[in-house]
Amino acid sequence: MNWTSFIFGKLSWSVFPTSPIAIGGAVFMVVVGLSLVTYITKRGHWKYLWHEWFTSLDPKRIGVMYILVASVMLVRGSADALLMRAQQATSVGASQGILSPEHFQQIFSAHGSIMIFFVAMGLMFGLINLVVPLQIGARDVAFPFLNSVSFWLFVAGAALINVSLIVGDFSTAGWLSYPPLSELAYSPTSGVDYWIWSLQIGGLGSLLSGINFLVTIVKMRAKGMSWMRMPMFTWTVLGAMSLVVFAFPILTVTLTLLALDRTLGMHFFTAGGGGNMMMYINLIWAWGHPEVYILVLPAFGIFSEVVSVFSAKKLAGYTSMVFSSIGIVFFSFVVWLHHFFTMGAGADVNAFFGIMTAVIAVPTGVKMFNWLFTMYRGRIRFESPMLWFVGFVILFTLGGVAGVILAEPAADYQLHNSLFLVAHFHTMILSGVLFGYFAGITYWFPKIFGFTLNEKYGRRAFWCWFVGFILAFGPLYILGFMGATRRLDHYDASLGWQPLFIVAGIGAVIIMFGLIFQVIQIIVSIRERHQHRDLTGDPWNGHTLEWSVPSPAPSYNFAVLPVVHSRDAFWAQKDAGMKSPIEYTDIEMPKNSALGIFLAALVGLAGFGIVWHIWWLVTVGILGAFAVFIVRTMDDETEMIIPASVVHAEEERLQFRGVHSR
Amino acid sequence: MQKKSDYSFVACILDNYMNTQTHNSEHEQVEVHTGSTTLFGFWVYLMTDFVLFASLFATFAVLRGNTFGGPGGHDIFDLHFVLIETIILLTSSFVCGMTLLAARRGSVPRVLMGLVTTGLLGATFVFLEVSEFVKLVASGNGFDRSGFLSSYFTLVGTHGLHVALGLVWLIVLIGAVLSRGLSESTMRKLLLWSIFWHFLDIIWIFIFTIVYLLAFT
């Protein structure tokens, strides 16, 4: 081995993109990144960002950063989507569209991977960080340093998948990289390796967060907050974190085994050599199905909060909501085979999993009815969080019907891997997960930032998403019946599919306008923040504890830890109207730490090294990460004290913003 | 409370509307989290490790017959060798238990002796396992020979890797005991480490049974 290949591994000058669109994407990303760095440097903001944000262990700060990174990744994933729609609307008959087949396949693989792992998971953990400690009456999560590590691992994973746009290529094997297509024999380039390691690194962050929030909810609830007094959002997060803890290790193993096949020539999933590709599919979906419930359960929780507050009513059927969530958690582990009914497992096995899949529709249906009954005899304010909810009910129900159809194995034989399937899962994820998170962001924004979002642009964004969605995915349901499979980069003109693809393309553009309105909403809201200040800490007349602290919430959340006597604890406090004198005490909070950043950076570098076989970099990265971790464990002085006098002063300062009753 | 800096528009928003951290000079540290939270968190982590091993066991079960014309378990395993490995690891767990008892009684020298002994036994286990692997690779039955061998090396190797990491942790622990004695924080770390060590022992029993013993039935 010569020195060049030792230092640079498989890197060479040919790793840079050559097609115009790929070059354009890479250049755009580099330019935006450099501009941002230049702007921050010129304004001298690095110190502020480092001390107030990057090294912060405050989950509210970490939560905001998660949502920002996820939003950036949403832009990238949406750009992928628009390119895909453009290709499929134009690549008919003699025309080959705007992308080569290989490029198109990279784009849809990146689109799915980014949207699930870096947009949906990022938004979810962002909201969980922002809200859960406040909702349970705690000051922080169970393991604050681990929280920072989780976030920075998420960033490292996202960074790696973005680097693939500039250096090397990305996987062409779809967002789940089925073997043997994803094995070295059929995917010899760096693409699948980037997929493996960006997901592995991001997934590790998710697993650590799962442990963190599970322990937080179990161990750190306010005094008196028994299980059946927890807010619904916290319950669904508990369910989701339980799923994370059980499902993500399966992903870790599966990605590792594929990596071992590709890097060390093993034969877990190869064609021949004693590999069994069906094992991969079972393992990846044993993770994959719980994953979609991980994403949607917190969204259900958000809707429970939003519907009850915006209908000025208690949530209907709290008990059955709790038990249906628990039911969903258990059942999500016995349905995974419905993702591959067509793999030939036989009628008995297929029927069993089909039945289990239909069963899991029951608790979801129960939730729907309970939400509607929450609206019953309420005083409903149709502000944008409630609009997102109504859009969700309409679309998610229809998508759910499609899901029940697909749950029948015999029906699935005709619809599997068609655009009907694609339409179904996009319906669930957009109208369920994304609409829910959008509603949550709007709902909790004032608690974090101290002012509400501009409602006009919020409504415009909603209508663009809603109408855009129907136009973008309605045609896909029809195309599935027309025999159109997914992931096609070209089709015959005689099939009559093009008009439908054009409509779908228009829908995607309308969704893009929805995104643009959301960006405008943020900008306008910041400009108008003084008109929309949240002076009371309770802008929506909320029910739960997060609304009992001032807006924006102080770093320590509660000056005095609350004691809970019932469900909807804040509503109860407001009813009781108690204004007992407040006894301020010293508050202990974690100190900032840069070690999370260093650890994640080293892991990220190791990931890059594995992709390009730069073994010295892998060694340095892994050993370095371990060293950082050990250094942290030896540090016994990780906390700092906020003296009672300081807390008192801070509370007074926040009080002067407006009346605040406790 | 407000930090004074030269803020621009965006920074102003973020600073004013999300309260800045209240940084203070260091006071003496106080344990925020009760030990029970850390302990519970560690059990949850162990549960994830258990799922990880379960996935590897499931993969092994599916691939154990995929020898692709090469040797199966009964061809390459030496049960006597495995028995020695097992005795060594089980003994190390026993010594680990005794070490925790000594720690409760506050005897630093005994604790150090116990930790070092456990470590030596663990290191011997790892050495034996690595030599078994090297032998297999040298004889042309490496992890790239067949699906069975890939899954064998990976399952047993993952366990071995966990043991090796446990040894690294042990070294750090010994350092902590030497420098800080049996403080509350060191005791807690000792407890966590010993739970981890026993967990690895239990996994080994599964491996011993499912991988090695079942190869001969």
Place this chain on the structure above:
Amino acid sequence: MVSPYQAIPVLHPQGPVALAELHVIGITLLLSSIIVVPLFIMLAVFAWKYRIGNTKSAREHHPRWDHMNPLFEFAWWLVPAIIIVMLSVVAWVSSHQLDPYVPLVGTEAPITIQVVALDWKWLFIYPEQGIATVNMVEFPAGAPVHFEITSDAPMNSFWIPALAGQIMAMPGMQTQLNVLASNPGEFRGVSANLSGAGFAGMNFEAKAVSEDDFSAWIASVKASSPTLTRDSYQTLAVTSSNNPITYYSMVDSSLYTSIINSYMTPQDASTSTDGMNMNDMPMGTMTP
């Protein structure tokens, strides 16, 4: 020009299997509407009646109202549960009746065709007739067609939407699909699983003809075309896409088996079963 029938094949089945599968789709849709229609009505009524602008419903506002009469609550657990039970019965019965491995009964004699998915075309081998075709499969209308399917490429999925559902095609393994075309016609076949760059071009023509026309077609193929030996198969298997329809007048009868066997053991396997491990074919039948 594509006729409306061909344009939406799943809704216009041309064989009993696809027809039965469409019925399952229909029944499921109907049963689901029992839940969905009332749900949408409730949404519309509640959203309208209880909106804050409607002063008429203000008197009804009951902030603490959080559960119905338990009997009512039981009903909306029960009704969906009953529907799920019905759907479960449908799932059990239809999964067994429409199991792709179950042979069909038709008006003509059954025919076996072996299918090999390649990069990026479909090879059809007729073991009984001794011919082979690429990207085109012809069979008698009314005859139960028994497809035995494998792949010498990544995972694919064999699908003729107008006739039946799909089944995966995997290297080193065999799956089966039984289809029957009720009447003569031409149908589109595709691969429904991503298998690489040329995957979108992996279309084939499925043609059902009368028994007489079928015999004539066999005869004409046997008379004229090149032969498919092991060597010419290796040439065919080389990566290519958008292959034209090709016919082979003779094919090595052990070719299909040898393709599957090539994934089983390191050396090139003959027709013997040496080294073939039952565990390597967990689904589908053993090849003879």
